[in-house]
Amino acid sequence: MKHALEAVGIAKTYESSSGGVPVLRNLDFHADDNEFVSFVGPSGCGKSTLFNIITGLLAPDSGAILIEGSETTGSTSERVGYVLQKDLLFPWRSVLDNVILGLEIRGVGRREARERARALLKLYRMEGYEDKLPGEISGGMRQRVALMRTMITNPQIILMDESYKALDYPLKIALESELLGVVRKERKTVIFITHDIEEAVTMSDRVYVMKARPGEIINEIKVDLETDSPLIPERRMSRRFNDYYEMIWRNIGIEPVI
Numbered sequence: 001m002k003h004a005l006e007a008v009g010i011a012k013t014y015e016s017s018s019g020g021v022p023v024l025r026n027l028d029f030h031a032d033d034n035e036f037v038s039f040v041g042p043s044g045c046g047k048s049t050l051f052n053i054i055t056g057l058l059a060p061d062s063g064a065i066l067i068e069g070s071e072t073t074g075s076t077s078e079r080v081g082y083v084l085q086k087d088l089l090f091p092w093r094s095v096l097d098n099v100i101l102g103l104e105i106r107g108v109g110r111r112e113a114r115e116r117a118r119a120l121l122k123l124y125r126m127e128g129y130e131d132k133l134p135g136e137i138s139g140g141m142r143q144r145v146a147l148m149r150t151m152i153t154n155p156q157i158i159l160m161d162e163s164y165k166a167l168d169y170p171l172k173i174a175l176e177s178e179l180l181g182v183v184r185k186e187r188k189t190v191i192f193i194t195h196d197i198e199e200a201v202t203m204s205d206r207v208y209v210m211k212a213r214p215g216e217i218i219n220e221i222k223v224d225l226e227t228d229s230p231l232i233p234e235r236r237m238s239r240r241f242n243d244y245y246e247m248i249w250r251n252i253g254i255e256p257v258i
Helices: 047-055 096-100 103-105 110-123 141-151 169-186 197-203 232-236 241-254
Strands: 005-016 019-031 034-038 063-065 080-083 157-161 191-196 208-210 216-223
Touching: 005 047, 005 169, 005 232, 019 034, 019 047, 019 216, 047 157, 047 191, 063 103, 080 141, 096 103, 096 208, 103 110, 103 141, 110 141, 110 157, 110 197, 141 169, 141 216, 191 197, 197 232, 197 241, 216 241
Parallel strands: 034 191, 034 208, 080 157, 157 191
Antiparallel strands: 005 019, 005 063, 208 216
16 A cells, blocks of 8 residues: 555664764654644654655655655655744745745746635635735734645645744634644645644544654554544544543653643
8 A cells, every 4th residue: 555655664863972862763654645644752752853854854864755655765755845833934025925936946937826826815814915024914824824835836745843833822723723624625644743742632633652762653543533623622622632632641651730
């Protein structure tokens, strides 16, 4: 079976003045079409290093990354888009011109790129902000623009690294609901890197739990909250939510506070 994305035996060690520091060791995992998969673990478990290896920005010492059965280790792929914690918008470009950046790089004509961007702005409820600069809109809006910039190139796989970490809680919940609704509608595969257990449980079909130093996968948990709603408040009302939350806490090695 070909997975949308698969990793086999991923390992990475960084060199320091005192010798090698193993960061990741023997990671095997996969994500299938139209699946939302999260990685959660303590600080120092190598989540960001793993993100960079999946994107092709960093090569592992051993192991392989495969996308739809084809190896892409150490290289980027147009089938993969990513959204970082920082939106990294160009402050001198308007919202619309930030959104179309990826299409411009790929040689799409400006008129066509703008038409596609305007359709996305409507989907993300950002109509009327086309000509605003990043400094003139809120943090949540900037994060929406960053996601639209990724989605407009139509990647099948979306990688997200702590993408909502810096947002206040109500806005974070709203954008999580919006994201879940959009990726389900568009049938995208999402790999979500987070330290937030609630976020991982609420949004995911499966959660990989990692331990630190070196980072290893210690459990794979299939999540079924018994609801098809993309709305985060509704999903957190599931009677199973606390069970998954406590399971992950105990996997990481910390007893939950009752």
